[in-house]
Amino acid sequence: MSVLAFAEQRGGALRSSAFETLTAGRELADALGVELIAVLLGPAGLAAETGKLGSYGADRVLTGFSDAFAEYAPESYTELVAKAAQEAGAKAVLFAASAQGKDLAPRAAARLKAGLASDVTEVRVADGRVVAVRPAYAGKVFMRVGFIGEPAMLSVRPRAYKAVEAPRDARVEELAVGGDVAGRTKVRAAEGEAKERPDVAEAEIVVSGGRGLGSPDNWKLLEELADALGSGAGLGASRAVVDAGWRPHGEQVGQTGKVVAPPLYFAFGISGAIQHLAGMQTAGCIVAVNKDPEAPIFKIADYGIVGDALEVLPRLIEEIKRPRS
Amino acid sequence: MRIIVCVKRVPDSESRIAKAKDGLSVDTQGVKFVLNPYDEYAVEEALKLKEAAGDGSVSVITLGGEESKETLRTALAMGVDEAVLLKGQPSVDGLGTAEKLAEAIKGREYDLVLFGKQAIDDDNLQVPAMVAELLGLPCATVVTELQVDGGAVTATREVEGGHEIVEFELPGLIAAQKGLNEPRYPSLKGIMQAKKKPLEEVDAGDAESRLEVVEVMNPPVRAAGQIVGEGADAVPELVRKLRDEAKVI
Numbered sequence: 114m115s116v117l118a119f120a121e122q123r124g125g126a127l128r129s130s131a132f133e134t135l136t137a138g139r140e141l142a143d144a145l146g147v148e149l150i151a152v153l154l155g156p157a158g159l160a161a162e163t164g165k166l167g168s169y170g171a172d173r174v175l176t177g178f179s180d181a182f183a184e185y186a187p188e189s190y191t192e193l194v195a196k197a198a199q200e201a202g203a204k205a206v207l208f209a210a211s212a213q214g215k216d217l218a219p220r221a222a223a224r225l226k227a228g229l230a231s232d233v234t235e236v237r238v239a240d241g242r243v244v245a246v247r248p249a250y251a252g253k254v255f256m257r258v259g260f261i262g263e264p265a266m267l268s269v270r271p272r273a274y275k276a277v278e279a280p281r282d283a284r285v286e287e288l289a290v291g292g293d294v295a296g297r298t299k300v301r302a303a304e305g306e307a308k309e310r311p312d313v314a315e316a317e318i319v320v321s322g323g324r325g326l327g328s329p330d331n332w333k334l335l336e337e338l339a340d341a342l343g344s345g346a347g348l349g350a351s352r353a354v355v356d357a358g359w360r361p362h363g364e365q366v367g368q369t370g371k372v373v374a375p376p377l378y379f380a381f382g383i384s385g386a387i388q389h390l391a392g393m394q395t396a397g398c399i400v401a402v403n404k405d406p407e408a409p410i411f412k413i414a415d416y417g418i419v420g421d422a423l424e425v426l427p428r429l430i431e432e433i434k435r436p437r438s
Numbered sequence: 439m440r441i442i443v444c445v446k447r448v449p450d451s452e453s454r455i456a457k458a459k460d461g462l463s464v465d466t467q468g469v470k471f472v473l474n475p476y477d478e479y480a481v482e483e484a485l486k487l488k489e490a491a492g493d494g495s496v497s498v499i500t501l502g503g504e505e506s507k508e509t510l511r512t513a514l515a516m517g518v519d520e521a522v523l524l525k526g527q528p529s530v531d532g533l534g535t536a537e538k539l540a541e542a543i544k545g546r547e548y549d550l551v552l553f554g555k556q557a558i559d560d561d562n563l564q565v566p567a568m569v570a571e572l573l574g575l576p577c578a579t580v581v582t583e584l585q586v587d588g589g590a591v592t593a594t595r596e597v598e599g600g601h602e603i604v605e606f607e608l609p610g611l612i613a614a615q616k617g618l619n620e621p622r623y624p625s626l627k628g629i630m631q632a633k634k635k636p637l638e639e640v641d642a643g644d645a646e647s648r649l650e651v652v653e654v655m656n657p658p659v660r661a662a663g664q665i666v667g668e669g670a671d672a673v674p675e676l677v678r679k680l681r682d683e684a685k686v687i
Contacts, residue, residue: 212597219564223571228648253455257653298576303601312598420669428670
């Protein structure tokens with residue numbers, strides 16, 4: 114018996130969410146008293162990465178390497194994960210609730226005829242069964258759900274678990290990769306997209322802007338602030354500015370956008386519609402800057418400044434950049 | 439081009455949603471229900487594809503109660519040709535619902551199945567990929583751009599910090615993300631015509647749940663914060679608090 118954790122890679126590198134998934138898996142495996150098995154699928158060059166999976170708590174690593182796996186291969190991944198889960202007698206299978214995990218986990222759950230809890234923020238064992246907490250209605254409520262049958266399939270929300278090292282000498286075993294591994298669905302990365310900042314859902318600090326910024330040109334101030342805050346800072350946006358075409362949809366925070374829970378969230382010129390608040394109200398610390406002292410965002414902000422975001426931002430950038438005395 | 443679009447009736451995104459008295463469900467009293475916003479993109483895309491092909495049909499299917507007829511009528515008013523109501527309750531997790539939908543789709547002729555990427559009530563984001571798996575179809579989820587050229591599909595899907603290009607041959611399945619198109623509003627003529635369009639009812643029965651809700655919780659209430667000050671002059675104090683009090687930078 115075991116707990117399986119799918120270790121996600123993209124373009125030949127492990128993603129940080131892989132280690133968060135392992136940490137959640139390690140806790141669950143300990144609670145169930147079983148071993149933790151990491152499943153790593155990717156191009157052959159990834160073999161060098163298996164040691165890292167042991168560092169974060171994997172007792173065993175099952176690998177499936179093929180050149181066809183440099184990018185996500187839905188059908189083959191489903192096949193291999195489902196087979197690994199069956200052979201290892203998995204009591205639970207964990208994925209990151211990432212773009213890839215949210216595509217793969219449902220396929221694997223359908224193959225295994227098992228229940229899947231999406232976007233979980235907490236998983237534990239109560240009275241011998243796996244129980245998870247997950248947001249619904251974009252975080253307007255949270256649900257505690259119990260699994261009927263096995264394995265318990267879970268996708269773990271980014272940043273819900275902080276990756277913790279739990280070193281052990283992981284045994285590495287190869288999964289038999291055979292047949293037509295390419296599958297009917299061909300996936301490749303889009304060209305010409307230089308990734309400079311973390312995605313809003315995975316960022317440590319989110320710098321969000323709304324209508325109060327006046328025009329899309331003023332986003333250069335948010336970018337400058339994000340740069341000053343370091344490489345963990347990502348950009349977010351309100352639905353209003355995404356609908357207006359100022360910012361790409363990938364940055365939208367809230368219902369019909371992304372639900373985020375970073376340790377620090379800045380809201381500049383965002384009044385705080387219900388659907389936006391639902392998507393960020395579990396952030397660690399919320400800072401709001403808005404001209405309107407009655408704006409709903411101030412009701413949930415830890416720190417507020419009443420004022421024009423365009424006046425506050427340059428000063429804030431300057432203060433953050435100033436070396437600490 | 440024969441297209442099937444799967445839709446769901448959900449509370450409007452501006453609704454206040456809270457735990458119900460029983461502690462096991464949400465209170466939807468006084469809540470306005472709408473066609474799931476992501477499903478609007480799916481319906482729009484289906485209508486555009488049919489228009490571009492010059493022939494074909496678009497059907498909508500939902501699993502739900504009598505009240506879901508209203509949702510189906512909205513899709514019919516947008517221009518969909520026919521609707522199917524699978525009478526039964528959706529499951530807590532996605533699989534039971536996916537099984538009911540897959541069973542209904544299997545018996546029909548189609549080239550493409552479209553979904554919204556997720557329903558904004560339970561936020562499972564599971565059913566489209568599950569239906570693809572159950573029907574043995576290639577699929578792309580969270581799609582922001584779609585090209586169908588004869589039988590060849592090229593879809594752009596959103597991933598962290600960028601996009602992926604997914605290619606496959608029809609038949610297949612696509613789950614729509616915001617940005618795919620600009621959904622049309624039902625015209626008055628469309629609304630009138632919708633009343634006369636076929637709406638088939640099938641007793642599907644309740645979907646099997648493999649999860650059960652043990653407790654519904656309201657999110658933790660945030661303690662009232664503080665207004666640090668007004669305008670740019672308040673910035674040094676804000677930064678001090680973020681560094682020394684909250685210790686987040």
